[in-house]
Amino acid sequence: MARYDDLNTNMIAYATVLSIVVLVIVLQGTQALTYSMVNYEDARKENRSSDTPGQLKSEQIATLNGYKKGQVLDEASATPGAVKDVLMIPIDEAKKLVIQEYSKK
Structure with a gap:
C-alpha cells in the first residue's frame, strides 16, 4: 500500500535535469540573439557616413582641438x-x- 504513496524520484530527477538543460539552451540562445542584434545595429550606424549628427560631432571635436581667435x-x-x-x-x-x-593653490 505504501508503494502507491511514494514519489517517483527517477521521474523527478529526469524532469529536473531536462528543465535545467532547456533553461541553459534558452539563455544561451537569447544571449546570442542579443549579441547579434547589437553588432548589427553598431555596423548599421557605422555604415551611415552621411549621418548629420556624426558630421556635427566631428566638426565640434575639430573645433575643440585647434587654436583660433573668436x-x-x-x-x-x-x-x-x-x-x-x-x-x-x-x-x-x-x-x-x-x-x-x-x-x-
Whole structure:
C-alpha cells in the first residue's frame, strides 16, 4: 500500500535535469540573439557616413582641438552688446592649464 504513496524520484530527477538543460539552451540562445542584434545595429550606424549628427560631432571635436581667435559677449562691460576678442586653445591644453592653476593653490 505504501508503494502507491511514494514519489517517483527517477521521474523527478529526469524532469529536473531536462528543465535545467532547456533553461541553459534558452539563455544561451537569447544571449546570442542579443549579441547579434547589437553588432548589427553598431555596423548599421557605422555604415551611415552621411549621418548629420556624426558630421556635427566631428566638426565640434575639430573645433575643440585647434587654436583660433573668436569673439564673445563681454559681460563685464557696461555697454550692452559689447564683444571682446578671445584666443581659443585646444581642450587638452586648457585642461593642463587648469590643473596647473589649481595645483598651485
